[in-house]
Amino acid sequence: AQRVTQPEKLLSVFKGAPVELKCNYSYSGSPELFWYVQYSRQRLQLLLRHISRESIKGFTADLNKGETSFHLKKPFAQEEDSAMYYCALNSQGGKLIFGQGTELSVKP
Amino acid sequence: NAGVTQTPKFQVLKTGQSMTLQCAQDMNHEYMSWYRQDPGMGLRLIHYSVGAGITDQGEVPNGYNVSRSTTEDFPLRLLSAAPSQTSVYFCASSYSTHPYEQYFGPGTRLTVT
Numbered sequence: 001a002q003r004v005t006q007p008e009k010l011l012s013v014f015k016g017a018p019v020e021l022k023c024n025y026s027y028s029g030s031p032e033l034f035w036y037v038q039y040s041r042q043r044l045q046l047l048l049r050h051i052s053r054e055s056i057k058g059f060t061a062d063l064n065k066g067e068t069s070f071h072l073k074k075p076f077a078q079e080e081d082s083a084m085y086y087c088a089l090n091s092q093g094g095k096l097i098f099g100q101g102t103e104l105s106v107k108p
Numbered sequence: 109n110a111g112v113t114q115t116p117k118f119q120v121l122k123t124g125q126s127m128t129l130q131c132a133q134d135m136n137h138e139y140m141s142w143y144r145q146d147p148g149m150g151l152r153l154i155h156y157s158v159g160a161g162i163t164d165q166g167e168v169p170n171g172y173n174v175s176r177s178t179t180e181d182f183p184l185r186l187l188s189a190a191p192s193q194t195s196v197y198f199c200a201s202s203y204s205t206h207p208y209e210q211y212f213g214p215g216t217r218l219t220v221t
Contacts, residue, residue: 009148043112044151044198044212086150095141095166096210098150 002027004089006099013077014107021072021102023061023087032090033070035061036098039083047072047085057081077106109134112213114199120219121189129184129216131199139202140182141210144168144195151198157182189220 003026013019025031035047048056050063050070061072070087087099115130133140141156143166153166157176171193173185182201186193199213 004150006150043214044200046209049209095153095156096151097167098143098152100148100150 002089002091002097004087004097004099006085006087006102008102009100010103010105012105012107015079016076019072019074019077019081019104019106021085021087021104023070023072023099025068025070025087025089027068027089027091031063031065031070033061033063034088034090034096035059035070035072036086036088037083038086044086077104079106079108082106111135112199112201112211114197114213114216116216117214118217120221121186122221123190125189126185126187127189129186129197129199129218131182131184131213132180133182133199133201133211134180135201135203135211136179137201137203137211138179139204139210140176141166141200142172142174142182142184143198143200144193145198145215146195154184154197186218189218191220194218194220 005024033050036044037047038044059074084101084103086101088096091097112133138159142154143151145151152168154172155174157163160179163174197216200210202210
């Protein structure tokens with residue numbers, strides 16, 4: 001079965017601390033994974049996708065096929081990073097399967 | 109470009125009432141979809157469309173109907189609202205079904221009493 005799991009509902013860190021938001025997936029085949037972010041009172045938007053291997057707003061995510069993971073990382077969290085983060089898997093035909101979401105709270 | 113627009117922003121329905129959530133995009137995207145967002149469950153796909161005249165079911169289609177008569181519009185119909193359909197509904201579009209970026213609308217918060 002195709003599935004995305006984000007084990008943490010809430011992650012709270014202090015400003016300047018490292019952040020890792022966990023994402024595990026289940027998919028037979030070569031996965032295509034994304035991180036979407038929803039800031040307060042804003043619409044959901046793409047943060048990054050694994051195929052581009054880019055760093056956006058200091059965030060990176062590496063696909064680990066052995067551990068079936070796509071964790072989102074940032075070395076130094078900022079208060080403006082506080083948001084809801086969703087990991088998503090591209091299923092057949094462009095259908096996205098989302099994880100449950102992790103709320104990141106960065107305290108001053 | 110307005111991007112993806114949704115109306116209304118908020119709606120309260122009584123059980124058994126019907127209504128249509130509107131979604132429109134002005135980016136000439138072929139692919140459009142509807143999701144519902146519930147606490148602790150993330151976003152779940154309701155219906156999607158790969159082009160005008162073509163629709164298909166997602167993960168949670170029961171209780172919802174869609175149609176795609178134009179590239180721009182993709183309305184979601186609730187024929188007989190139930191309290192279990194209380195949720196936030198998001199419409200999204202993308203250029204193709206390949207994993208390009210999906211653009212989301214601002215959402216419609218629906219409460220069914």
